[in-house]
Amino acid sequence: MSGKKILHDLVVLKNEHLNKWHFILELQAPELLPQFLPGQFVQVLVKDSPSTFLRRPFSIHGFDPVKNTIRLLIQIKGEGTSHLSLLREGDKLNVMYPLGNSFTLPSGKNVLLVGGGCGVAPLLFLARWLKEQDVKVTILTGWKRKEDIFEKDVYLQCGEVLVTTENGSEGEMGMVTSHTIFKSDRTFDRIYCCGPDRMMKAVAHMAKRKGIDCEVSLENTMACGFGVCLCCITPTNHGNQRVCMEGPVFSTKELGW
Amino acid sequence: MIDLSIKIGHLNMKNPVMTASGTFGYGEEYRDFLDLGRLGGIVVKAVTGNNRDGNAYPRMAETPSGMLNSVGLQNKGVDYFVKEIYPLIKDFDTNVIVNISGSTIEEYVAVAEKINELENIPAIELNISCPNVKQGGMAFGTISSTATEVTAAVRKVYKKDLIVKLSPNVTSIQEMAKAVVDGGADIISLINTLLGMAIDADKRRPVLSTVTGGLSGPAIKPVALRMVWQVSKAVKVPVIGMGGIMNATDAIEFILAGASAVQVGTANFIDPGVTMKIVEGIEAWCGLHKVGSVKELVGGLIS
Numbered sequence: 001m002s003g004k005k006i007l008h009d010l011v012v013l014k015n016e017h018l019n020k021w022h023f024i025l026e027l028q029a030p031e032l033l034p035q036f037l038p039g040q041f042v043q044v045l046v047k048d049s050p051s052t053f054l055r056r057p058f059s060i061h062g063f064d065p066v067k068n069t070i071r072l073l074i075q076i077k078g079e080g081t082s083h084l085s086l087l088r089e090g091d092k093l094n095v096m097y098p099l100g101n102s103f104t105l106p107s108g109k110n111v112l113l114v115g116g117g118c119g120v121a122p123l124l125f126l127a128r129w130l131k132e133q134d135v136k137v138t139i140l141t142g143w144k145r146k147e148d149i150f151e152k153d154v155y156l157q158c159g160e161v162l163v164t165t166e167n168g169s170e171g172e173m174g175m176v177t178s179h180t181i182f183k184s185d186r187t188f189d190r191i192y193c194c195g196p197d198r199m200m201k202a203v204a205h206m207a208k209r210k211g212i213d214c215e216v217s218l219e220n221t222m223a224c225g226f227g228v229c230l231c232c233i234t235p236t237n238h239g240n241q242r243v244c245m246e247g248p249v250f251s252t253k254e255l256g257w
Numbered sequence: 258m259i260d261l262s263i264k265i266g267h268l269n270m271k272n273p274v275m276t277a278s279g280t281f282g283y284g285e286e287y288r289d290f291l292d293l294g295r296l297g298g299i300v301v302k303a304v305t306g307n308n309r310d311g312n313a314y315p316r317m318a319e320t321p322s323g324m325l326n327s328v329g330l331q332n333k334g335v336d337y338f339v340k341e342i343y344p345l346i347k348d349f350d351t352n353v354i355v356n357i358s359g360s361t362i363e364e365y366v367a368v369a370e371k372i373n374e375l376e377n378i379p380a381i382e383l384n385i386s387c388p389n390v391k392q393g394g395m396a397f398g399t400i401s402s403t404a405t406e407v408t409a410a411v412r413k414v415y416k417k418d419l420i421v422k423l424s425p426n427v428t429s430i431q432e433m434a435k436a437v438v439d440g441g442a443d444i445i446s447l448i449n450t451l452l453g454m455a456i457d458a459d460k461r462r463p464v465l466s467t468v469t470g471g472l473s474g475p476a477i478k479p480v481a482l483r484m485v486w487q488v489s490k491a492v493k494v495p496v497i498g499m500g501g502i503m504n505a506t507d508a509i510e511f512i513l514a515g516a517s518a519v520q521v522g523t524a525n526f527i528d529p530g531v532t533m534k535i536v537e538g539i540e541a542w543c544g545l546h547k548v549g550s551v552k553e554l555v556g557g558l559i560s
């Protein structure tokens with residue numbers, strides 16, 4: 001599925017802070033990057049951070065084959081991500097890639113992308129890829145408040161953008177899962193969803209009721225990220241599967257959601 | 258020219274660096290990162306009598322300088338191993354050793370008998386840390402009489418090198434070592450993971466679905482070194498040491514403590530090519546310290 005796995009020291013070209021809790025690392029590779037697909041992820045080694053023993057997995061947020069760069073959108077959670085937020089231009093980061101499977105093309109040409117929290121990370125790459133394949137994209141994202149929203153302009157280049165904020169300062173008030181699009185008679189050929197498990201399950205449930213195909217990207221905790229430790233498994237209708245190898249993208253049918 | 262080769266039991270190894278069971282899959286996934294033929298040996302993950310799904314997610318918790326796992330021996334059983342996995346790994350240019358596990362003595366014996374038939378498997382490693390269902394879930398490896406019993410039962414049916422892997426969750430590791438030698442072990446490997454626990458304070462819940470799990474990584478290295486040192490003094494059979502080895506210096510420490518070879522486990526998750534660096538690092542260390550052969554280092558602790 002994914003090609004030969006590599007370990008490389010990538011160079012930080014840019015560390016762009018979007019708000020208090022989110023930043024984007026733009027990383028350049030010393031050798032030609034593989035042809036990444038949306039949904040794939042990388043494993044990052046966090047150096048000089050005593051409590052960060054294992055690598056940290058992050059989805060590919062952007063991939064530029066011309067500049068030979070990848071972009072990671074990272075939410076600060078704990079020690080590892082805090083450490084990464086301090087990286088500066090020119091710093092090196094040891095990264096393993098390409099990891100995991102990828103999102104698949106829908107049967108039709110009209111899809112909805114739903115993201116919450118740092119779950120939006122793989123959706124931009126996905127939206128761009130779908131647009132290239134002439135798929136009509138609607139993107140729904142959920143935020144706490146207006147000030148937290150980022151990258152809306154780049155999503156607008158890919159299709160229609162819908163937002164919810166918890167305090168109603170932009171878009172509809174509430175959570176993504178309560179957006180009126182799910183109650184309307186608008187239909188899609190596929191829903192792609194990424195975010196906390198509870199949100200993905202709620203979206204999967206609504207998709208199922210409407211008879212819409214749904215793909216989600218899981219974020220199970222990982223030790224290795226390349227299929228050997230069996231720590232990241234998820235039950236599916238064909239037995240335990242490794243989220244880092246057979247996933248992170250699964251159809252909600254496989255998951256029995 | 259520094260001689261890195263070592264012989265333990267009947268196993269001829271190019272160098273003392275092996276990979277630890279459960280951390281190296283069946284070797285396949287590592288081919289992108291290293292040449293398996295440059296390893297002293299590979300211990301593939303545990304094989305049991307029948308298919309096991311393992312424990313529920315979450316199975317992993319990161320801890321200071323280590324991790325807890327409760328994978329629970331997920332594997333497809335010995336028949337699947339013989340039919341589907343063995344053909345893929347039998348021609349690796351290294352010692353491919355099978356780690357076997359069971360919940361009853363009969364299960365251990367049945368698996369060992371089947372692995373005994375596989376020509377290109379020169380040894381098995383008996384994982385006796387598994388709960389003994391007949392003894393109410395106590396691990397075989399924590400009661401010396403049952404450790405002797407399971408080793409002796411497997412010894413009867415297994416003709417090649419029998420490695421027994423000890424659990425550190427015991428009061429006297431020397432007693433366990435003697436018990437498995439009495440049962441007929443050719444080689445002892447140690448340590449398996451240390452029983453531990455992680456709690457998510459915010460959620461007031463244990464992190465692992467099984468509540469407790471096995472600790473590995475540098476956090477356990479001092480305990481592992483102590484146990485390797487004690488066991489190598491207590492018994493005459495060769496010892497394979499492991500527990501938290503991250504680099505060549507760690508490996509040398511185990512060899513000085515009395516290990517003839519070492520296994521690298523959790524470190525492979527962070528750097529899948531680490532074993533090659535360890536092989537090269539041992540060679541460089543020997544060069545620097547004017548040691549002509551690693552054999553001279555085994556148990557070479559000055560005290």
Ligand SMILES: Cc1cc2nc3c(=O)[nH]c(=O)nc-3n(C[C@H](O)[C@H](O)[C@H](O)COP(=O)(O)OP(=O)(O)OC[C@H]3O[C@@H](n4cnc5c(N)ncnc54)[C@H](O)[C@@H]3O)c2cc1C
Pocket residue numbers: 041052056057058059060072073074075076077078079080081082118121122218219220221222248
């Ligand atoms: C395949 C995959 C892709 C991912 N993609 C992204 C991404 O693109 N951007 C991004 O910001 N994050 C992503 N994550 C989550 C990210 O890996 C974790 O947030 C990160 O490892 C936390 O590291 P830390 O040292 O900062 O936090 P830690 O100190 O390890 O943990 C801090 C808190 O974060 C929680 N946490 C830790 N790991 C995870 C996890 N895997 N999922 C959810 N919560 C976790 C812990 O429960 C803890 O409460 C992804 C995870 C996976 C498995």
Ligand SMILES: Cc1cc2nc3c(=O)[nH]c(=O)nc-3n(C[C@H](O)[C@H](O)[C@H](O)COP(=O)(O)O)c2cc1C
Pocket residue numbers: 229230277278279280302303326328330356384422448449450472473474475477499500501502520521522523524
């Ligand atoms: C994810 C994981 C799975 C393991 N599975 C097995 C196993 O199936 N059989 C076994 O004997 N030991 C198993 N172990 C224990 C290791 O082989 C080794 O004894 C232990 O991890 C200590 O070495 P380390 O600190 O270098 O990892 C496992 C360890 C880990 C981390």
Ligand code: FES
Pocket residue numbers: 221222223224225226227228229230231232233242243244245
């Ligand atoms: S994280 Fe190790 S198998 Fe998936």
